[in-house]
Amino acid sequence: MNDRLESRLLETIADILNVPNRQLKLSDGVDVMDEWDSLAHLNIILGVEETFGIRFPPKRIFQLTSIEVILAELKHLKENGRT
């Protein structure tokens, strides 16, 4: 179940950053990848919100700075029945 979550997330992010899916690592994020600049970050947030039907409060948006962190957030929301 969580594998599906992870693969959907990676697919969403890969599409937005325009890189191949398998190239992404969980540790990738805002300061790590060149492609993941501030504009890309907002596009990723928009993409994740759309894919998973959720909405992040503004403060949270700038805390979700890597794939690992976003994945943890999604799992947390799922456990609480929010996605």
Add this chain to the structure above:
Amino acid sequence: MRAIILGTSGLDLMARPLQEAFSRLCGLSVEVAVGGYGQWQQNLLSATSDLSEPPPDMVLVVLDGEDLFGRYLEELPTSTPIAMENASNSRMEETLETLNRGLVNFPASQFVVTTVGYPSGTMLGSLEDNSYAAMHEMVDDFNRGLRRWARSSRRAHVVDALGLLLTYGSRQMRDGRFWALARCRWSREGLSLLARRVASLWNAINGNIRKCLVLDLDNTLWGGVAGEEEVSGLQIGHEGIGLAYREFQTRLKRLRSLGALLAIASKNDESLVWPIIDNHPDMVLRRSDFVAWRINWDDKAKNLQEIAAELNIGLDSLVFVDDNPAERERVRRALPEVAVPECPTEVTCLPEFAEELVWDYFNRITLSDEDLRKTEQYQARAKQLELEGKSQSVEEFLRSLKMHARLLLPDPTIQPRLAQMTQKTNQFNTTTRRYTEAEMARLAAAEDWLILASDLSDHFGDHGIVALAMVQRVSAQQWQINNFLMSCRVVGRTLEQLLLWGVAQAVWERGGTCLLAEYIPTKKNDMVRQLWGDLGFTLLQQDDDGRSVCSLDLRSKMAEPSPYIEVKLPGLTP
């Protein structure tokens, strides 16, 4: 293609939704560049910049009410009515001047400008309606001025952002988070809706419009299954759920009167269905609204193919609407070129769904007399085909049609139709070159181009303007036929012979003695591969890829008119 996005707020987040909308609705891949935050005026007023090179196909200007009128909010409540009116007028003038300079600085681009929304945060409450401090009026005047401006140039167009806000609501289309974090005034939904409207407009500008809406009957045009219940049990009427179906039909009838063709593909018995369509008092659509139908128990994909063949249009001209998801999926898989939108599960959403069909598949920016008579033209053609089956010989048949035609010079009133013909004609088209209205207007006025069109009427009715030749002088003696096209529904009438004769006469009067003509093969125009040879031209050269150039020496072999078509000429001398 290339597009630039300029505006009064931060629009970087608009790039992706725009690319997605153009890919989905127009089949185009778009390279997007976004102007600096709030820099739309500087961007338009500067003739050379990163944005203007290479020249974009589209300049999208997104204007926000808060940014354009925000300053005046500070001046209320102490301002006077005259001052407010002056402020409003000067804002309008300033904006139009900038846009007009933009048109000059980006001479190859189509301009798409959004109407402006009512600014939020005025804090006026009902003062808005009870004092001169009427921001709504200021915005309405502005938008009226913007639409007037768009009518002044063929390259200027308006997308109604305010209309979208009214339909979907500020709550849905705006997102305070993105304003705070990226100075973007739109939400994800807002950006995506706006992008979709822009893509839809782009289709309309380029004449990329579907031709025929094919409809299921049971639970699509009426509630219930014909044959399974009494006719009185079917839901079409002025009460309850039947009202939703009736309103759906009313919108479809309007769509057909605007030039779309309607057809039926339904799993049913004809004997059960026609009494309903012909006689049920609450039906809005009647038999005469439809140009083709397949009412049988066959596979729907097969029926759609037959409808397309009967109407002589491509599968990519069809939109298929059916309440049954299994049927929709079947057609999507079997015929990927046919557009199959998702249908609402709730019947009361059908009327709105009809309106969405216009945006997604049938959007247009011009409406010609031809368009208004589309259904009648197709019905006349069907009658003609029926007659053809009974004819004794081709010559007798052609004579019996009593055809007459007018050769026409490209008057501005017919230029939209001519441009449209170049965009939509695929089969009887020797070179498949497409032209926008603006390009057609330019060539119509050019000294070294000759544009000649022909209409056609016969026993059954007026077919409208159905053939076009675009010829360019390439040397003192030689004129080249760069485009020669004809509507499929009049193929086999010898009209091409008549048009060529008209071209030859006109070229001769201008001192030309030789006609050159090209053939550029495509997947769809094989029917004209031998056209020039058949019309008496000599082959000059043929490439490996099938392209050919032919010539006709008018001194030795003048073209002849058609013996079956009576013709009226304009003054053909320049």
